[in-house]
Amino acid sequence: MEMFSSLLCREHFVVTASPAPGQVLKGGVDKITVIWGLNQTLPAGTDSAYKTVKVKLCYAPVSQADRGWRKTKDSMKKDKTCPYKIVDRPYNSANKTSQSVEWTVKRDVPTATYFVRVYAFDADENEVAYGQTTDAHKTTTLIQVEAISGRHKTMDICSIFFSAFSVLSLAGFFYIEKRKGKRSQ
Amino acid sequence: MAGVEGSPGSSMHGVTGREQSFAFSVTSPAVPTDTTAKFDLPVDSEHKAKVFKVFSLANPHMRTFHLSWISFFTCFVSTFAAAPLVPIIRDNLNLTKSDIGNAGVASVSGSIFSRLVMGAVCDLLGPRYGCAFLIMLAAPTVFCMSFVNSAGGYLAVRFMIGFSLATFVSCQYWMSTMFNSKIIGLVNGTAAGWGNMGGGATQLIMPLVYQLIKRSGSTSFSAWRIAFFVPGWLHVISGILVLTLGQDLPDGNLGALKKKGDAAKDKFSKILWYAVTNYRTWIFVLLYGYSMGVELSTDNVIAEYFYDRFDLNLHTAGLIAACFGMANLVARPFGGYSSDFAARYFGMRGRLWVLWTLQTLGGVFCIWLGRANTLPIAITAMILFSIGAQAACGATFGIIPFISRRSLGIISGLTGAGGNFGSGLTQLIFFSSSMSTAAGLSWMGVMICACTLPVAFVYFPQWGGMLCPASKDVVKSSEESYYASEWDEEEKQKGMHQQSLKFAENSRSERGKRIASAPTPTNTTPNHV
Numbered sequence: 002m003e004m005f006s007s008l009l010c011r012e013h014f015v016v017t018a019s020p021a022p023g024q025v026l027k028g029g030v031d032k033i034t035v036i037w038g039l040n041q042t043l044p045a046g047t048d049s050a051y052k053t054v055k056v057k058l059c060y061a062p063v064s065q066a067d068r069g070w071r072k073t074k075d076s077m078k079k080d081k082t083c084p085y086k087i088v089d090r091p092y093n094s095a096n097k098t099s100q101s102v103e104w105t106v107k108r109d110v111p112t113a114t115y116f117v118r119v120y121a122f123d124a125d126e127n128e129v130a131y132g133q134t135t136d137a138h139k140t141t142t143l144i145q146v147e148a149i150s151g152r153h154k155t156m157d158i159c160s161i162f163f164s165a166f167s168v169l170s171l172a173g174f175f176y177i178e179k180r181k182g183k184r185s186q
Numbered sequence: 187m188a189g190v191e192g193s194p195g196s197s198m199h200g201v202t203g204r205e206q207s208f209a210f211s212v213t214s215p216a217v218p219t220d221t222t223a224k225f226d227l228p229v230d231s232e233h234k235a236k237v238f239k240v241f242s243l244a245n246p247h248m249r250t251f252h253l254s255w256i257s258f259f260t261c262f263v264s265t266f267a268a269a270p271l272v273p274i275i276r277d278n279l280n281l282t283k284s285d286i287g288n289a290g291v292a293s294v295s296g297s298i299f300s301r302l303v304m305g306a307v308c309d310l311l312g313p314r315y316g317c318a319f320l321i322m323l324a325a326p327t328v329f330c331m332s333f334v335n336s337a338g339g340y341l342a343v344r345f346m347i348g349f350s351l352a353t354f355v356s357c358q359y360w361m362s363t364m365f366n367s368k369i370i371g372l373v374n375g376t377a378a379g380w381g382n383m384g385g386g387a388t389q390l391i392m393p394l395v396y397q398l399i400k401r402s403g404s405t406s407f408s409a410w411r412i413a414f415f416v417p418g419w420l421h422v423i424s425g426i427l428v429l430t431l432g433q434d435l436p437d438g439n440l441g442a443l444k445k446k447g448d449a450a451k452d453k454f455s456k457i458l459w460y461a462v463t464n465y466r467t468w469i470f471v472l473l474y475g476y477s478m479g480v481e482l483s484t485d486n487v488i489a490e491y492f493y494d495r496f497d498l499n500l501h502t503a504g505l506i507a508a509c510f511g512m513a514n515l516v517a518r519p520f521g522g523y524s525s526d527f528a529a530r531y532f533g534m535r536g537r538l539w540v541l542w543t544l545q546t547l548g549g550v551f552c553i554w555l556g557r558a559n560t561l562p563i564a565i566t567a568m569i570l571f572s573i574g575a576q577a578a579c580g581a582t583f584g585i586i587p588f589i590s591r592r593s594l595g596i597i598s599g600l601t602g603a604g605g606n607f608g609s610g611l612t613q614l615i616f617f618s619s620s621m622s623t624a625a626g627l628s629w630m631g632v633m634i635c636a637c638t639l640p641v642a643f644v645y646f647p648q649w650g651g652m653l654c655p656a657s658k659d660v661v662k663s664s665e666e667s668y669y670a671s672e673w674d675e676e677e678k679q680k681g682m683h684q685q686s687l688k689f690a691e692n693s694r695s696e697r698g699k700r701i702a703s704a705p706t707p708t709n710t711t712p713n714h715v
Contacts, residue, residue, distance in 0.1 A: 029405075067282035069622060070273070070494045108405045111277035151278050151407025156332050159415070164326030167422045171322040174429045175315070178439075 003127075004075045013040050013047060014132025018117045020144050028148040029108035035087060037119045037132055038098040050129055051092040051121040056102060059083035061135070061143045064113035077128060083118055085110055092121060112148040225436070233436035234366045238373050246433050247364045253432050255377040257317050257424045258357045261350035262384025263391065264328045264417035265293055266511075268344060270389045270489035270504040271396060271410045275340070278407040285337035287618025290486040293344040294609040297351035301602060304352040305359070305595075312434035313360035317353055322425035324350035328418040332411040350421075354602065357381060363435050371522070371587075375580060379518035382576075385485040386511020391416065393489075393504035452592070452682070460672045461593035467600060469640045470586060474601045475608015476637045477545050477578035480552070480630060482609035483617065484575075485511055488568070491623045496561050506565055513572040520573070521580025533698030534588065534649035541581040542641045542652060548574025549634030556628030571631075579605075588646070588693060591686040592672040649696050656697075665690035 019034035020026055026033060035056055039048055059082045065071045073082045088102040116135040123129045135142050219228045219236065226244035227235040235247035242248040268275060272286060279285075300320070308316040327346035334340050358374050365373045395416050399409040433439050461467055489507035492498050498506070521544055528536030551571035558564035582601070589597055612633070616626035645651035647662040657663045669690040673683040 067284060067620065068276075069283060069620075070276070109277075109407065112280050148278070149405065149407055150335060151405060151411055152332065152335070153408060156408070156411060160329040160332045163415070163418060163422065164329045167322045167325035167425065170422075170426065171318060171429075174318075 003077055005073075005077060005080065005128075006075050008128060008131050009137075011130045012132055013043060013121070013130040014038065014119045015040055016117055016119050016132040016134045018134045018142075018144060022142070023145075025145045025147050026106050028106050028110050028112075028146060030106070032103050032105050033087075033117075033144070034101060034103045035117050035119075035134075036099060036101040038100060040132075041098065048092070048094065048097065048121070048130075050123045051094075052124045053089065053122045053126075054092050054100070055089045055120045055122065056087040057083035057118050057120070058085035058087055058110065058115050058144075059118050059133075061114040061116055061139050063143075064115070087117070106146055108149050110146055110148055113146060115144045115146060116142070117144070229436065230366050234364055235436075236366045236369070238365065238369050238376075240376070245431075246436055250360055250364045250432060251373065251377060253424075253428050254313075254317070254357045254360045255380045257321050257428055258353045258377065258381030259384035259387070260417070260420045260424045261321065261324070261353045262381060262511075263388040263420060264324070265344075265348050265351055266385045266388045266485045267328075267347075267392050267414060267417045268293075268331070268340075269486045270392050270500065270507060271413065272490045273493050273500060273503075274396070274406050274410045278410070279334065279337060279340055281337050281340065283620065284618050285340070286490075287613055289337075289341040289344045290483070290613045290617060291610045292341050293348040293486065294351075294482050294606045294613070296345050296348035297354075298603045298606045298610075300349040300352035301355050301599065301606075304355040305599065308356055308359045312439065313356045313363065314428060314432045314434045314439065317356035317360065317432075318425045318428045320350055320353055320356065321421050321428070325418050325421035325425070328414060328421055331414040351606075354378065354381065355599075360434075371583075372519075375519060375522050375583065379514045379576075379580070382481070382514040382518070383512050385482070386508045386514065388417070389485075389489050389504045389507035389511065393501040397501060457593045457596055460590060461596040461600065464590055464593070464597075466589045466644050467593075467597050469644055470582060470589065470597070470601050471604030472608075472637055473541075473545065473641060474579070474582055474605045475611065476634045477548065477575050477582060478602075478605030479608025479610075480548075480612055480634055481511075481572070481575050481579065482606070483612045483630070484571075484627075486613060487617050487623060487626075491627070492564070495624060496564070498561075506568070509565070510568055510572045513569065514576050517573045517576035518580040521577030521582075522584050523580075524577065525581040525584030529584070529696060529698065531698050534585070534646055534696040535652065535655075536698060537581065537585050537696075538641055538644060538652045541578060541585060542638055544574055544581055545578035545638040545641075546574075546635050548578055549631045549638060550574075552631030552634055553628045554631070556624045556626070556631065575634075585644075588696060590672060591669050591689045646696075665693050665696075669693075 014037050016035065016037040018036075019032075037054075037056070060071050062073075065073065065082070071081050071084075074080045085107070087104045090102075093100060116133055116139060118131060118133040120128050121130040133139075134144070218231065220231050220233065223229050223233050225233065225235070225247070226242070227237050227239065227247055229247075230236055238251075239248055243252060268289070275281065276286060281289075304316055304320065307319065311319070324347060327343060327349075330346070331343050334343055357377050361373050361377055362370055392413055395413040396409050399412050400406060404412060485507075488510055489503045492506050493500065493503040496503075521540075524540050524544070525537045528540045530536075532539070548571055551567050551574055555564060555567035555571050558567050583598075586598055586601060587594060612630050615633075616630045617623060621629070642652045645654060646668065647657040647659070648665045648668050650656040661667055666687055669686040670678065670683050672686065677683060
């Protein structure tokens with residue numbers, strides 16, 4: 002499907018994720034377990050076209066506010082809601098009800114509020130169904146991630162060292178030249 | 187040159203404005219060569235170089251030129267170093283669009299003030315120490331970027347790094363101590379243009395450094411912080427080079443020189459008054475905000491724009507963004523040259539038309555850039571926009587020396603400040619709100635076209651304006667009357683206006699092809715300059 006809106010009637014998966022409400026996942030350290038399965042109330046054969054499944058980490062609206070580069074767009078090609086891939090695997094028609102994956106939150110995942118979405122693709126790599134951990138308004142059961150800062154003690158020390166070097170060499174030059182000036186007078 | 191060392195505006199004294207943009211040398215006997223001096227280049231009686239040999243490193247003149255533009259270039263690199271890395275930084279620090287926009291405004295605001303202070307520092311310590319002090323004291327602010335954890339910290343550090351753009355003043359001041367006034371226009375224009383290129387080079391350097399660091403195993407959130415060490419080291423290295431290889435004046439350093447006592451010192455309050463009460467000053471302050479100002483704003487937003495709009499990776503977006511700033515290599519001198527070329531036939535009226543045309547075209551291409559939906563068209567529009575805006579900067583300084591002789595320094599300073607102010611304003615209006623960057627660029631283009639219209643109001647009685655010819659009044663239509671009007675009777679009695687009269691005579695070329703009709707003034711004896 003090219004437009005997400007045409008997928009809305011095809012929320013065929015039930016998806017849950019491990020974090021408890023209020024739990025904050027630390028980037029690079031904590032793991033998230035996603036469990037998804039086909040909705041049991043659907044008629045048999047609904048999933049006949051599904052070939053691959055992708056599980057993605059997506060921004061919740063609160064983390065998209067005032068950030069146009071994370072905007073949700075209806076066109077699937079232009080949509081920037083779900084940038085982080087958790088897993089990409091072939092659809093297992095033998096085990097429809099309970100697929101799971103355990104994923105360590107990568108170190109380049111930014112601090113934000115997320116939800117998890119599962120997409121099913123057909124043989125032509127088109128999205129044909131989906132499911133997500135949150136409701137249609139993307140306000141419930143959200144996941145908090147706290148990213149690494151990217152700072153290291155070594156970096157801090159080098160920063161201070163080179164800063165001090167700059168100031169002290171300037172002061173040193175100035176002092177030496179002033180003294181030379183005084184001596185020659 | 188009778189200008190006293192250190193008086194306000196003295197760094198621009200000697201810029202008659204009559205210099206052809208491409209005058210590479212001054213011939214004797216126009217300016218006599220001092221044959222007793224032992225320098226690599228021919229020098230005048232003050233030992234200032236009469237020749238501009240770009241690819242030479244001859245001490246002290248050409249060496250100073252290279253030290254000077256390189257230190258200014260370095261400051262542009264560090265001030266705009268964050269721009270191509272914003273896609274990474276915004277994730278690490280959880281920035282919103284307004285955070286990014288405000289930091290961009292902050293990065294150009296600091297130097298509005300630091301430029302004013304730098305003039306005084308150069309007067310007190312000399313341009314060599316002025317430059318070295320600023321560049322080496324700014325190095326810690328660049329290294330501080332690695333500590334930043336929040337939007338507030340990001341803004342504060344970008345603000346502090348932006349102070350270093352005052353090296354523009356030390357650069358121009360230093361050039362004027364080393365090069366004869368007849369070629370200072372080209373020398374200063376080249377130094378300024380090549381320094382501005384730093385804003386383009388950084389868009390190339392920073393993503394490359396970032397990728398290299400990432401490849402060696404770092405995470406993205408650490409790699410961008412480490413990348414900032416490169417501009418930091420550039421600051422330290424160029425500062426040390428300036429201190430060890432540079433000298434204030436052709437004959438040595440400032441402390442060793444005696445001051446000239448013969449010329450009367452001008453009063454700062456008077457110079458300021460004549461600058462501020464000349465309406466042309468304010469038109470050019472506005473105009474420069476929409477040539478230089480929009481150039482600086484675009485330096486801050488263009489890489490992120492290409493990254494987001496066309497889904498490019500970081501170094502491709504950086505490469506394209508670099509083309510914008512690097513166009514300064516030729517675009518700015520081209521603007522100056524076009525201005526001079528038009529002046530040969532149409533005088534000042536030609537200069538004004540050239541400025542309006544170049545700047546308005548820049549605005550039109552900026553509108554197009556925002557509306558371009560495909561990558562090749564966007565790149566084309568961007569390059570044409572860069573040429574328009576940067577050539578307009580060059581053309582602006584083809585006119586500024588003629589606005590006033592007495593207050594030239596302050597007017598140049600105010601114009602420069604107007605550039606930074608325009609940059610802050612455009613970033614605030616167009617790139618800090620929920621408006622998309624594409625719409626922001628287009629509306630900025632519209633504002634450029636609108637704010638360039640006031641140049642039609644610039645009128646010189648002796649030369650005319652864009653729409654009106656020169657005054658027919660015999661008295662008002664002389665250059666002498668225009669430039670002498672900046673001095674009151676008492677000052678004229680003391681002969682303080684002699685420099686202005688000499689300048690007026692030299693500026694008759696701004697009549698274009700009407701020079702032959704200029705009446706010769708009868709009661710002025712030009713001082714030996």
